[in-house]
Amino acid sequence: MSGLKKFIYIQVSLWLVLSFISTYTVISAFKSYSSEVQLSTQRAISLYIKENPLNEEPKTYANNIKKLFNLESLKIQLNKNEVLFNQTSNLSYLPFVINKVQDLSPFIRTQFAIDPDQNLNLEFTVKMNLAADITQSTLFLMLFLILVLVITPFITLKSLMKQAADSVSEAMSNMIDNFVKSDEQNKQLDSSVAEGAVSSIFPSIARLNLFLRKKQKEVEDSALKIKSEAYKDSVTELGNRNMFVEYYSTNIEDTDKPSFGILALIRCSELQLINQTLGYQKGDAYIKDVSELVQKVIGTYSGSLCYRINSSDFAVILPNIPLKEAERIGDALQAKFTEYQQQAELSSIANTGMVAYEAKKPLGELLALVDTALSLSQSKQANAWHIQKASDVLDNVSANFGNQNWRQVIDEVLDKSRIKLMIQTISPTNRSTKAYSEILARFKTEDEQILPTASFLAMSEKLGQISHVDRLIIESAIDSIKNKNLNEQFFGINITAHSVHDEQFVIWLERLLLKNNNVSAKLIFEVSEFGLQQNVKASKRFIDMTHRVGARVTVERFGVGLTSFKFFRDLKPDFIKMDASYTRGLEEDKNNQYFMRLIVDLAHRIGVTVLAEGVETQEEKHIIEQLCLDGVQGYYIDKPRDI
Known part of the structure; x- marks a missing residue:
């Protein structure tokens, strides 16, 4: 050659x-x-x-x-x-x-x-x-x-x-x-x-026979490796869905050996947007970066495995890891994603759902649970995570619902108006502040069991029913205020970003508020900071409409995003509500105190009232009052009660 x-x-x-x-x-x-x-x-x-x-x-x-x-x-x-x-x-x-x-x-x-x-x-x-x-x-x-x-x-x-x-x-x-x-x-x-012509080649043939016998075992051992190469994802070099299913079936579902651990499902939330706006090469680079971040986090756990099971989802198996360790894993993933989000200038990177698994657990059932956990994480802030615990499986009606069951439950709630309203008071820290009570919605099954609110809202959004749920909450709240003659009080109502950015919903809401003008001036609509950032133009249109009819707007979960105060000057909300993560342990965290005081000073300069949620101790309330926030909300102040 x-x-x-x-x-x-x-x-x-x-x-x-x-x-x-x-x-x-x-x-x-x-x-x-x-x-x-x-x-x-x-x-x-x-x-x-x-x-x-x-x-x-x-x-x-x-x-x-x-x-x-x-x-x-x-x-x-x-x-x-x-x-x-x-x-x-x-x-x-x-x-x-x-x-x-x-x-x-x-x-x-x-x-x-x-x-x-x-x-x-x-x-x-x-x-x-x-x-x-x-x-x-x-x-x-x-x-x-x-x-x-x-x-x-x-x-x-x-x-x-x-x-x-x-x-x-x-x-x-x-x-x-x-x-x-x-x-x-x-x-x-x-x-x-x-003999004859064969005699000269016989030693070589004998050696070849011995060589082939030795190689036979090597070929058998390498078969699994060759199969793994065939099951490899071309972008990330990880195993694909087929390899994930085979591993789970062989080592968890069909094994007689004791087995337990954590299954995590990680969804890249921005893939479709990047493919549409920047092209598929940028999308592949984004997927590759996320896979590297995930592997850095799980690489510290022995036997951990990561697979790319479809275009936007990664499945992670962590053998012999107790569920209590999932919180640390979730925090580590969220930290990595948030750091990458700031570098890439994206609105979010990925969300994570986690569940515990054990031997003989069917894969279909486990994937349904982890998908529910992922849906719940997506209802939180950017890059959030959620754990579907064993107690959820036992206690929650929602735990074993698939999409079809969820659709039937949501339709039943909407058709029969199976909703229960509760309120939680926001206490003002000074006499000049006009505080309000937040209306909280609870949803019931046919047999009057209370559905987990986060799961219900997450599945409603996933199945395209969230705007109808928001309509039900608003109509029920207005009816309760009118029927119980509560026109002298102020009430906050949560609305999802999906509804805020839905033009048909905004038109419907404006007509409803104009029709009930004596109530609309007493309403404050709460929308998450992250949700408003998704479409600033549509968010401004919603806030302008709200102000026209006499109602007001609160930006809740403030501080988890990267919003600038130019954003608030353009949208002109009436309240901002600090995320509960800033309140927790506030008396010992000087950095959080400094940050909250800075937010208060800037917000007051542009005429925005600042509230704190998640207040659970006297010490937290005392620090918040010293920082000059305008109102506090939490279990220490008032627990949710029937309206």
């Missing part, structure tokens, strides 16, 4: 060298010929104009010279100032190769002829089209002959090699047949059968 490569290298090199030499020789010869022709033409024209003075029309005189001496361009001047005739050319008549040579190294140049007696100056170029055509044809012919000369040995070599291979194949076939026949007769690999 090395000899063949060397032969090919020599032949290609020979072709290149001969081609270069031929090209250089032909072009050089043409240049020399051109120089001689131009020089002889210059001498002839100089003699001609001396013997034939300009006594006729300049154009006729010039045409005679051009025709007589085969010129391409000609310029006749009198006394170096007066131009009697001028016809130029750009040498475009030259064939392609000669024209390129002329561009790189001009050899057809302007020539001059002078007659001092007449004060006559001639500038001209000689037409070389015929010689140029002959030169290019000669060059192509030589290159073709050189190519034939180089290819011919290849053709001959191929024929010789085929004959040699046929001869060797026939000889080897005969030797192996003799060996096999001898072995079949004696039932053993006995060297006594190696």
Whole structure:
């Protein structure tokens, strides 16, 4: 094989060298010929104009010279100032190769002829089209002959090699047949059968037989690795869904050995947007970056495995990890995603749902649970995570619902208005603040069991019913305020970002509030900061409508996003409600105290009231009052109660 490569290298090199030499020789010869022709033409024209003075029309005189001496361009001047005739050319008549040579190294140049007696100056170029055509044809012919000369040995070599291979194949076939026949007769690999032509090849065949036996086990061991390569995702180099299903079936679902751990489902929330706006290459880069972040987090856990099970989802298996460790994993993933989000300037990166698994657990049931956990995480802030715990499976009606069951439950709640309203008071920290009570919705099954609110809202959004749920909450709240004669109080109602950005919903809400104008002035609609950021234009349209009808708006969960105060100046909300994560342990966290005080100062400058939620201790309430927030909400202040 090395000899063949060397032969090919020599032949290609020979072709290149001969081609270069031929090209250089032909072009050089043409240049020399051109120089001689131009020089002889210059001498002839100089003699001609001396013997034939300009006594006729300049154009006729010039045409005679051009025709007589085969010129391409000609310029006749009198006394170096007066131009009697001028016809130029750009040498475009030259064939392609000669024209390129002329561009790189001009050899057809302007020539001059002078007659001092007449004060006559001639500038001209000689037409070389015929010689140029002959030169290019000669060059192509030589290159073709050189190519034939180089290819011919290849053709001959191929024929010789085929004959040699046929001869060797026939000889080897005969030797192996003799060996096999001898072995079949004696039932053993006995060297006594190696006679004649076979005797020389018998030791090699015996060694080959031993080698193949040794290799057989290696081939069997590598089969699983080859299969893994076939099941590999091309973008991330991770295993795909088929490999994930096979691993789970073999090592968890169908095993008799004790097995437990954590299954996590991670969904890349921005893939579709990136593919549509930046292209699929950027989408692949985003997926690859997320996969690397996930592997960095889980790489510290022994035996952890990560698979890309579809375009936007990763499945992570963490064997022998207790569920209590899932919180640490979720926090680590969220931290990595948030850091990457700031670098990539995206609104979010990925959400995570986690569940515990054990041996014999059906994969379909487990995926339904982890998908519910993922839906719940998506109802929180950007890059959030959620754990579906064992107690959820036992206590919550929703735990084992699939999409179809959820759809039936949601339809039943909407058709029968199975909703229960509760309120939680927001306490003002000073007399000048106008606080309000937040209305909280609870949803009931047919047998009056309370559904988990987060699960219900997450599945409603997933199944495209969230706007109808928001309508039910608002209508029920207005009816309760009117029926219980609560027109003197102020009430906050949560609305999802999906409804805020739905133009039909906004039109419906405006008509409802105008119809109930005595109640609308008492309503404050709460929308998450993250939700408002998704479509600033639609968010502004909603807030403007709310203000027109006399209602107000609160931006809740403030501080988990990257919103600037220019965003608030443009949208002009009435309240912001700090996320509960800033309240927790506030008395010991000086950084959170400094941040909240900064937010309060800036918000008050633009006329925005600042509230705190999640207040659960006297110490937290005391610090919040010192930081000059306007209101507090939480279990320490007031627990949710029936409206």
